[in-house]
Amino acid sequence: MTADPFTILRVEDMLLLPVSVINLERDGSRLVRENADEPAVLLFGLPPQHVGESDVRDAFPPTVPAVSAGTSRLALLLPDGEDGIDLASEALLAWELLQNTSVPVSIPPDDGEISVFSGLPRTAIEFPAPLLLGTEGGQRMVLRARPGVQGRARTAVARGVEFPSPPPTTRGSCPFRAVGRTAGRPGGSWSSRRRSRPPTIPRIRSRGRRAASCTWTRWMWNHRTTTARTLARTGLTVGHMTGRTARTARTTARMTVPTAGRTVPTTEEAAMGLFPEIKDDLLERDAGLDKAFHAAKETPSGQALGSEPVVVVALNQQEPHFFTGQLELEVHYSASLLKATAMWAAHELLRAANELVDSFDARPPPADVITMLRDTFNPLIDAQRVAQLRGVDMGNTLLPRWDDVFDVRADSFVEFTPAFSDKLSDAIANGSNTSAGTVIHGLGFGYLTKAAASAGFFDDSATGSPETADGMWLCGDFANGFTPRRIPCVNDTGPVAQATSARQMARLFTFLGGRSLAGAQNTPLVDGDSDEAMLALLRQAVLNRHSMLDQDTTVNFDMVFSKVGQGPLNTGAVVCSEAAIIDERSTGRRFVAVFQNRVGTTSAQLKPVSQLVDTTLVNFLFP
Structure with missing residues (x-):
């Protein structure tokens, strides 16, 4: 009998995913194929990731008409020759060992379905319209239905909302462009084409942290997400559909404009903004x-x-x-080349602080901001250490010194203190080790190292083989008082605190x-x-x-x-x-x-x- 649906909870980062299966049954601590000749599919659910809202042109109304995306689904196949998979989060989340499914462009979906073909569910991403990825006839994205019509409204806010038809072309910062209508499908559809990619699994590259927007008549879709780290290992990057690390996404568009009260971001939302999203490999x-x-x-x-x-x-x-x-x-x-890492990390921390301030419906008063940053981010930095720092008594070297790094403006946003700015300039422009030490003390080893790992500049599992580790490590303060933490390198006889690969x-x-x-x-x-x-x-x-x-x-x-x-x-x-x-x-x-x-x-x-x-x-x- 096919196994019942279940949920994965990865305590390390609170990743929570509902999972259902096809042609897999439970056998002790494994899921095994029921029929060896049929596809075995694992279906992972992702929560809504995007909100489309009206493009307000005149006076800002109390409520902005909006539509939320529905849930997305990743349909991953057990490779041929594999009889099953361990019923453990480590195995189930090793998506690089599974095979992604994409929709066939040349055949219609099953009756009453939009993402099931010949009885096999395929990966389907909400954009917030159903966005299906197809590989036949070149790399392209196929949008098979218009949002909010034909009874397909996603949430209460979508009901009764009339969406316009897509435009003939979308340009500017939008990551794709319309190339023509496809006849023969109810409601019409349109496809979009990217630069050519290897003909394996289609890739949709993110545009980093910029918010991209495409205006359709009087409607604007705002999205602000980047490449999902775990999905990237499979060759499928879905930067504009899923949040980083395939976790619960934060949305930048708001459903309504409150007139009173203050909504506080959740711990999970704060955690997602603290560390930088994985950077594209350019x-x-x-x-x-x-x-x-x-x-x-x-x-x-x-x-x-x-x-x-x-x-x-x-x-x-x-x-x-x-x-x-x-x-x-x-x-x-x-x-001192690694001082460039400290420079970058300082600006990532500035970004994270201001994003947290901006995530409140009503910004906190300036007098509360530093305390809010400390109380919100310090536990997260402590809990999400890279492997090299876990279980190590870091004393006062782990966490940022918020008062030394940031001044709070009258609008509650933060900026570097003049003293910190001067030290940062002196460290980079003049090469000062003393100033670099002050900068590093302000950021803390915990944030410096985790930021590099989160952005994809460092792999904390690869340091044992420095010939291929391909990472960037800064966990020393240029002899200014902090006890350094070191990793192996190729060109020295012992481990070091400032190292990087050229790449x-x-x-x-x-x-x-x-x-x-x-x-x-x-x-x-x-x-x-x-x-x-x-x-x-x-x-x-x-x-x-x-x-x-x-x-x-x-x-x-x-x-x-x-x-x-x-x-x-x-x-x-x-x-x-x-x-x-x-x-x-x-x-x-x-x-x-x-x-x-x-x-x-x-x-x-x-x-x-x-x-x-x-x-x-x-x-x-x-x-």
């Missing part, structure tokens, strides 16, 4: 850039390099960005570099204002001559933004690192260049790296 290895790099490696300068990780990224007006390099997954001690640092700088392109609409690292502030600090570092690749005056590129690292290994050798955004002079093409583990600090010792980068650019642009 890097795509490019054959032409690879060829240019390997040709540069054959020159005398290239042959002078050995164990130095190097990454070169060619920035594009539209994502993804092309990259090449060597040893890019290795984690190396990189000293992850290149990812961070690629977000900033992509946003720095004139006219580009690339994904922000944090948000527009924060990215501009970070770029200004990195620019000031160049003006203050805190850069390395441009010490070679024979290169044909200009240094635009930079952060360097220089420090001693346990062996006594001094190694240099740098992450830079550079412009090739003759074309103006912008690139990101990252290198690590170059022994020596003189211009002559750094020259082989700058020559390798310069030759790669020339080979790529002028093949």
